[in-house]
Amino acid sequence: MRTTLDITEILYGLVNVPEVTAIISGSTYRDERPENSAVQDVVCTSTTVDNEPFQEGVGYVNIHDPGTMPNHVWFKTVTGIIVPILKSHYVRNDYSLLVTNAAGPIKQEKQQGYFMSIRVRLKLYYNN
Numbered sequence: 593m594r595t596t597l598d599i600t601e602i603l604y605g606l607v608n609v610p611e612v613t614a615i616i617s618g619s620t621y622r623d624e625r626p627e628n629s630a631v632q633d634v635v636c637t638s639t640t641v642d643n644e645p646f647q648e649g650v651g652y653v654n655i656h657d658p659g660t661m662p663n664h665v666w667f668k669t670v671t672g673i674i675v676p677i678l679k680s681h682y683v684r685n686d687y688s689l690l691v692t693n694a695a696g697p698i699k700q701e702k703q704q705g706y707f708m709s710i711r712v713r714l715k716l717y718y719n720n
Contacts, residue, residue: 599638662697
């Protein structure tokens with residue numbers, strides 16, 4: 593059975609690549625970024641996955657910028673690189689991805705900055 597940890601790992605593996613890491617000032621993370629991070633980070637996380645033979649789940653790739661105002665040009669650039677990496681990604685007999693939306697910039701609640709959230713729907717084969 594696949595879990596949300598597996599989905600997070602799939603997303604992380606796809607976005608923790610030079611095309612992405614070269615344009616952010618921080619790092620890529622699984623689940624959450626360091627508290628009070630003052631750099632641009634990318635965070636991969638997952639919220640749900642069912643337990644059917646052909647599992648379905650939802651994951652997110654969140655792009656963070658610590659600025660006091662949303663940096664639309666930077667967000668558009670990073671989103672423009674990440675979405676094609678994720679869009680319609682398919683690994684035969686393993687999983688497929690579909691980007692369902694990209695929302696933001698959204699003001700962060702607990703610290704200064706904004707983020708974009710890319711929502712990804714996954715279909716996974718039930719691998720033991």
